[in-house]
Amino acid sequence: MKITICIGSSCHLKGSRQIVEELQRLVAENDLKDQVELAGKFCMGNCQNGVCVTLDEENFSLKPEDTKSFFENEVLKRLK
Amino acid sequence: MLLFDTYVQKLKYKVLKEVAIHAYNDTLRDCYLDIPKVISPGPESELRCCIYKERAIAAERVKLAMGGDKNNDNIVEVIGIACDECPVSGYKVGPDCRGCLAHRCSSACPRDAITFDEKHHAHINPDKCVNCGKCASQCPYSAIQNHVRPCERACKVKAISQGENHVAQIDDSKCIQCGACVYQCPFGAVQDKSFLLDAIQMIRESDDNKKYKVYAVVAPSIASQFRYAKLGQVITALRRLGFFNVVEAALGADMVAYQEAKELSEKGFLTSSCCPAFVTYIEKAFPKLKPLISHNLSPMAEVSKFIKATDPDAKIVFIGPCTAKKHEVQLPSVKPYVDCALTFEELQAWIDSRELDLPALEEDVLDNASFFGRIFARSGGLSDSVKQALAEQKNEDFILNPIACDGIEQCRLALLKKEKNVLKENFIEGMACVGGCIGGAGCLTHGDKDKSEVDKYGKEAYEKNITDALAQCSYHMDK
Numbered sequence: 001m002k003i004t005i006c007i008g009s010s011c012h013l014k015g016s017r018q019i020v021e022e023l024q025r026l027v028a029e030n031d032l033k034d035q036v037e038l039a040g041k042f043c044m045g046n047c048q049n050g051v052c053v054t055l056d057e058e059n060f061s062l063k064p065e066d067t068k069s070f071f072e073n074e075v076l077k078r079l080k
Numbered sequence: 081m082l083l084f085d086t087y088v089q090k091l092k093y094k095v096l097k098e099v100a101i102h103a104y105n106d107t108l109r110d111c112y113l114d115i116p117k118v119i120s121p122g123p124e125s126e127l128r129c130c131i132y133k134e135r136a137i138a139a140e141r142v143k144l145a146m147g148g149d150k151n152n153d154n155i156v157e158v159i160g161i162a163c164d165e166c167p168v169s170g171y172k173v174g175p176d177c178r179g180c181l182a183h184r185c186s187s188a189c190p191r192d193a194i195t196f197d198e199k200h201h202a203h204i205n206p207d208k209c210v211n212c213g214k215c216a217s218q219c220p221y222s223a224i225q226n227h228v229r230p231c232e233r234a235c236k237v238k239a240i241s242q243g244e245n246h247v248a249q250i251d252d253s254k255c256i257q258c259g260a261c262v263y264q265c266p267f268g269a270v271q272d273k274s275f276l277l278d279a280i281q282m283i284r285e286s287d288d289n290k291k292y293k294v295y296a297v298v299a300p301s302i303a304s305q306f307r308y309a310k311l312g313q314v315i316t317a318l319r320r321l322g323f324f325n326v327v328e329a330a331l332g333a334d335m336v337a338y339q340e341a342k343e344l345s346e347k348g349f350l351t352s353s354c355c356p357a358f359v360t361y362i363e364k365a366f367p368k369l370k371p372l373i374s375h376n377l378s379p380m381a382e383v384s385k386f387i388k389a390t391d392p393d394a395k396i397v398f399i400g401p402c403t404a405k406k407h408e409v410q411l412p413s414v415k416p417y418v419d420c421a422l423t424f425e426e427l428q429a430w431i432d433s434r435e436l437d438l439p440a441l442e443e444d445v446l447d448n449a450s451f452f453g454r455i456f457a458r459s460g461g462l463s464d465s466v467k468q469a470l471a472e473q474k475n476e477d478f479i480l481n482p483i484a485c486d487g488i489e490q491c492r493l494a495l496l497k498k499e500k501n502v503l504k505e506n507f508i509e510g511m512a513c514v515g516g517c518i519g520g521a522g523c524l525t526h527g528d529k530d531k532s533e534v535d536k537y538g539k540e541a542y543e544k545n546i547t548d549a550l551a552q553c554s555y556h557m558d559k
Contacts, residue, residue, distance in 0.1 A: 007553070009445045009447045020554070021551050040553060042295065043324065
């Protein structure tokens with residue numbers, strides 16, 4: 001599974017770094033490094049709705065405080 | 081507000097703009113010979129002896145705007161017919177000589193080259209004079225002056241001399257392509273090649289970033305540029321020109337500072353590797369010190385490498401204050417990461433060729449780097465950042481003792497001391513331009529407030545320290 005976080009200027013100002021850090025922490029904490037790959041991208045073309053995050057091909061719009069529930073409800077749920 | 085410091089820059093800009101307009105209209109191949117007539121409409125000549133010479137020089141500028149002489153590897157070229165063959169007379173006694181009685185000038189002269197006429201006025205015998213300057217330093221009226229060609233005075237690596245027919249010539253074995261002569265020649269007879277056409281083509285062929293995405297990497301010295309508009313408006317202009325996204329080179333500077341701190345504490349001594357002209361200078365003038373150059377890529381190359389890790393098909397255009405960067409992007413170690421380098425001068429011409437009115441545009445945002453990455457644009461910033469990186473790495477064993485050199489003369493002295501093992505500092509921050517990158521030859525303007533503008537821009541960064549700025553790319557750096 002690949003999670004891509006937008007780190008373009010607009011998303012960066014909305015807290016993409018905090019999301020990256022939180023996801024890294026959650027992935028490590030749950031020992032999922034082999035299953036979940038984190039990646040960055042400069043701009044996903046949807047700046048108004050940042051922070052833009054894609055989970056495989058699906059788009060999400062996240063705030064830093066949503067990261068944990070995103071991880072539990074979307075990431076963990078999809079893991080097989 | 082003045083767009084440029086000099087009319088020479090404006091001339092270059094006018095040519096670049098015309099070339100860009102024709103490129104977009106797909107008329108360049110048919111019309112490039114007409115551009116000189118647009119630049120110098122005549123019928124009277126305004127700048128040279130006749131309109132034909134004026135246009136012939138403009139034609140040479142067109143060639144340089146279109147990439148210049150492909151057989152000449154040097155980014156900097158002399159436009160022979162534009163060189164005014166400035167007189168070179170060395171030390172001369174001027175009208176301020178009062179015919180005093182002390183004759184300190186002649187006492188100071190080691191070659192007995194000074195004679196006096198019946199009014200006690202001094203005269204220098206050019207056959208005996210060795211241009212040591214001792215007479216000039218002694219004259220209480222400052223009546224003796226050294227007449228040096230502006231290009232030669234600007235060139236601190238002594239790569240420019242008088243060639244055939246008194247036309248300036250560049251010694252490529254010494255030239256570091258810093259562009260000082262380009263900025264200083266009062267006749268615009270030395271000019272940097274432009275790769276603006278490559279950038280325009282790259283964007284047009286991307287089919288609106290559908291085939292591949294084109295990113296602009298912008299140097300932090302932009303903080304002191306385009307002062308008639310807001311930085312956010314320049315970012316909007318770059319998006320309008322067709323760039324998919326704009327990224328701060330300063331993020332690469334954060335990466336460099338972090339890695340430089342580690343390499344430095346391991347090795348105990350380093351010179352910086354950010355400034356391509358400084359690196360070339362070491363290679364050419366102090367080859368023995370080459371192993372001491374930091375192994376890091378420059379901030380430009382480092383951030384471009386990262387962008388290409390996130391998007392392998394990306395194409396990258398660097399935009400900054402530097403002519404030497406145009407050479408750096410051709411190096412085998414950098415070529416895979418950066419596809420083209422432009423100056424702020426060229427960006428101004430590009431923006432105006434598309435009739436984008438900067439002050440009228442909405443503001444976009446640019447924020448990728450920390451305060452420390454951003455202050456790389458001015459002298460001393462790199463040293464401050466390495467110090468900060470050592471602190472963030474909690475490295476208390478290594479005591480940083482940096483020497484920040486701006487301008488080749490300062491760099492030369494520090495390198496000379498290092499070569500003779502008498503340098504007490506353990507880190508040489510070398511920037512070829514005076515003031516650092518904000519003094520670059522490709523800047524639109526140079527002013528006293530540039531440094532404070534950079535610091536202000538640094539303070540506006542969302543990230544306050546290097547570790548936080550790098551956290552967004554940490555998954556990449558782990559690999």
